[in-house]
Amino acid sequence: xxxxxxxxxxxxxxxxxxxxxxxxxxxxxxxxxxxxxxxxxxxxxxxxxxxxxxxxxxxxxxxxxxxxxxxxxxxxxxxxxxxxxxxxxxxxxxxxxxxxxxxxxxxxxxxxxxxxxxxxxxxxxxxxxxxxxxxxxxxxxxx
Numbered sequence: 001x002x003x004x005x006x007x008x009x010x011x012x013x014x015x016x017x018x019x020x021x022x023x024x025x026x027x028x029x030x031x032x033x034x035x036x037x038x039x040x041x042x043x044x045x046x047x048x049x050x051x052x053x054x055x056x057x058x059x060x061x062x063x064x065x066x067x068x069x070x071x072x073x074x075x076x077x078x079x080x081x082x083x084x085x086x087x088x089x090x091x092x093x094x095x096x097x098x099x100x101x102x103x104x105x106x107x108x109x110x111x112x113x114x115x116x117x118x119x120x121x122x123x124x125x126x127x128x129x130x131x132x133x134x135x136x137x138x139x140x141x142x143x
Contacts, residue, residue: 002085002086002087002088002089003083003085003087003106003114006089006116007114007116010120012113012114014105014112015033015035015038015039016039016040016112017029017038018073019042019049019071019072019073019076021040022068023051023059023068023069023070023072026038027056027068030053030056036052036053036117037050037103038050038051038072039115040076044110045112046110046111046112047080047105047112048073048076048080049072049073049076049077050076050103051077052102055077081095081099081101082104083104083107083116084107084108085108085114092116092121103115103116103117103118104116104117
């Protein structure tokens with residue numbers, strides 16, 4: 001299974017913000033939308049960073065409540081690992097495990113077209129496994 005298949009079922013909606021957005025505003029977005037990360041976009045809506053709930057917790061622990069006044073552009077992860085619609089779930093699992101992150105923006109021709117979370121990967125991987133088990137059982141019973 002590939003990313004395009006996952007996006008077809010989950011949708012392509014991605015919550016984005018600009019570099020000047022404060023961490024308080026990002027925190028409000030994370031809570032109101034019940035999401036774990038916001039993609040930070042620049043000119044032509046190109047991905048320039050990502051900010052996650054983990055980043056928020058780390059910054060508040062390091063700097064205290066005053067961190068909420070910081071701009072996303074000053075503290076976001078800049079070297080964003082992305083994937084493409086043709087990427088497989090196995091490739092995503094490897095990237096997420098190696099990088100120790102839970103969200104991957106999907107980019108085609110420098111344009112953000114979706115976001116895949118580890119939850120999406122696990123959900124679809126389990127569905128694939130269930131199909132394989134069903135096929136094996138059918139094969140074993142029908143010979």
